[in-house]
Amino acid sequence: MKPILLQGHERSITQIKYNREGDLLFTVAKDTVANVWYSVNGERLGTYNGHTGAVWCVDCDWDTKNVLTGSADNSCRLWDCETGKQLAMLNTSSAVRTCGFDFSGNIIMFSTDKQMGYQCYLNYFDLRDPQQIEDNQPYLTVPCAESKITSAVWGPLGEFVIAGHENGEINQFSAKSGEILKKVKEHSKQINDIQTSVDLTMVITASKDCSSKLFDSTTLDHIKTFKTERPVNSAAISPIMDHVVMGGGQEAMEVTTTSTRIGKFEARFFHAAYEEEFGRVKGHFGPINCVAFHPDGKSYSSGGEDGYTRIHYFDPQYFDFELEA
């Protein structure tokens, strides 16, 4: 498959996300820029300008009306998707690491880093109450004293947020009370990414301990494990096949010690039930920081440390492929 190359960032990509219908792909990077592209041909629709620091996270609501971004400039900003206009800016005391709209699109959550004497907090705002935005007063703030949150997603019905921590723990934080409903520790090192399946029943985690794990979103039961020899930066679940895709690499410092052959950094495909790797896609010039499946499962995208985002449409053989069983 010949990938579509999106060149719109000058520094490494931090997160990419499709909207619910899949026609748009949002990419954010360390260069303070947030872009949105047509996924069908890679044409750029526009840019959301305003952040003054690296943008760590991005999310789009279910109706593709609003866009949420979080940045190292200590702000979480709300944008109008179509026009690019900044609708709200919520200032924080430290960098915003992860953010997201809930299932209804009415409530947003974001977490702030443990930095400069400030703790890690998980903040909830209700967008239906403009006072909260104006006063920059979340209706709920949950402190995380022990290990900071490194990645988080909403649960299936907006009742809780599933957060991955620096120490490998996964916690469910209630969106009403902020208490921890469930917790598990299956990973031994930092959780780099958490993504949900398209029906929100499962979540997949990507960890620095070189493995990726599949959990049930409600019970946090550990269902599957996918092992590699490199730290995993991001993982995603295919909407239509029993596949997962993982992207990773090594620490930026160690990059020069592994093969410097061009395009060697690979996205790896595992069979979700057999936990076996069945394919790899080369092409990135640096570690892959984020992967995402198109909601229709016919393509996937990856954003890398090299600043490129690549959209891959699968060949027909991909859908026919089966491991002997």
Added chain:
Amino acid sequence: MNMHDTEDMPPDVDYDEDEPSFSDPEDFVDDIDDEELLGDLLREKPQEADGIDSVIVVDNVPQVGPERLEKLKNVIHKIFSKFGKITNEFYPEGPDGSTKGYIFLEYGAPTQALDAVKNADGYKLDKQHTFRVNVFTDFDKYMNICDEWETPEKQPFKDFGNMRHWMEDPDCRDQYSVIYESGERTAIFNNDPKDPIVAEERARWTETYVRWSPKGTYLATFHQRGIALWGGEKFKQIQRFSHQGVSLIDFSPCERYVVTFSPLMDTKEDPQAIIIWDILTGQKKRGFHCESSAHWPIFKWSHDGKFFARMTQDTLSIYETPSMGLLDKKSLKISGIKDFSWSPGDNIIAFWVPEDKDIPARVTLMQLPSRQEIRVRNLFNVVDCKLHWQRQGDYLCVKVDRTPKGTQGVVTNFEIFRMREKQVPVDVVEMKGDPESKNAFAWEPNGSKFAVLHGESPRINASFYHVKNNGKIELIKMFDKQQANSIFWSPQGQFMVLAGLRSMNGALAFVDTSDCTMMNIAEHYMASDVEWDPTGRYVVTSVSWWSHKVDNAYWLWTFQGRLLQKNNKDRFCQLLWRPRPPTLLPLDAIKAIKKDLKKYSKIFEQKDRLSQSKASKELVDKRRSMMEDYRRYREAALLQHQEQKAARLELRGGVDTDELDSNIDDWEEETIEFFINEEIIPLGE
């Protein structure tokens, strides 16, 4: 010698009265004895001469009458005063007035007496009289030997089971040791082409690394206090050798002895830097000094373990076993000796000496134990020499770097000594092309070919030569522009791997030297080691954590270069194949098996196919059960999902978003034109 007890000193008028008294309390009893306080001084206290220790007895002295006694005494004096001042002498006389034939001499100190014994014993005065000299005290000692024979305590026989157990594996799997988790874990695997099978795995089995004995019987592990040997089916501890701070070991080829080195333990009186141990009894046989361990092994063993030798400044010391004493009781003085090496097939040592004024440099082959020089080769304008023996000792190659007269550059020759031919003829191969500094040379085991890597990167060439019986050395083939810095022959010969290790990023070339073809070219990125199994069927390339901190793994290849396995091991450090003892089959039995090889191949192939299909069946079954479990989970999850549909609709204001095509009615059709290509076609004339 008495010491005064401490007395109270008369008070000093100028002293402050408040000073504490330093005298012992009234009832203090001195409990330190003189030995503790002044032991070393007491030892040197002059002893009253009790005479016996400095007296020697000389036997076989001519029996002379009183008229010649004076002359005899003069002669004895002349001979024996060399060792010290003779303070006393006694010439016992027989009834007839002539001397009895033995005399007593006393020296000033016992050391002089010992000296006399050492040097005068065996002195031939004349044809009939050879002196026998002994210390007087020895007579006492030998006379007082207890008449009762006490049988030494019987050591219970420690049965370690079948020490060759691994050789009896019905599928002929070789074993190898793996150190991983940066040294925390050591495991022994049976090599199976599908997947390695664990034979034994232990945490902290060794503190640094491991070594196999040359025939594979023992596994040696290193510890702060010494080394331990393990073996048998369950790898029980066979023997322990206490050598504090041991850092290097070496086995004798026969596996009877092990040599350990520790930089810590050396003292002038008791050389402990290098110790040679008897493996079966665990006894320390002998200790040696050692200044530096730079060229380990310091002691080089002959192939049969009968001799071991070491080189020091201008000296070659050869020792024999089991006495551990110098051969012929003295070392060989070889002025300027630079390097030596035993033949792996016979008790012959090759050594070389550089140029000395008018005498050219030369390589000498010396037969042992006769010390006869069977071949000497003079070399001119030599810069350096390296000795390379062929595995069976059939050939010796001396790589000579020379600066020919009148030139500046360095040229390399290979002097090939044909050991099996009368008078050891020498043929010379000149290396053409660029002068090289570091390159590799390796003989084919079991064969008469050798391979050389020469040239500077990136233009490194691999040349293959065949030493033919007719006196010629033929260049079979040269491969140029190779990414290689090391040569690894299969232990059975014919096949080899050219590898570019470490800085050359792990380039591998598998070569069949019977027709010098490249069977396969591959790469194991950042490979640091290449190890052939003892049978020559498999090759392991590995990336050791000791040289590279990422991607630590070992890969298994067939001898043809087909990759079979990639085994990632967390912080993998070292893999060593377990050596095999030499085959017990006689030559004609081997010939018979080779003749019937087709018959055996059929049986083995059938076995392989059976095991492969069994493996795939196992895999298929495993997958099937995993899929069933997964399906069951998904069904339950989807059921729950369905139950939540109402809640979902409410959250999204009644819009059903469960499927992408849930709201087909809402879809708009839009036609978009994309610019694909522009083609300019000029309208013809």
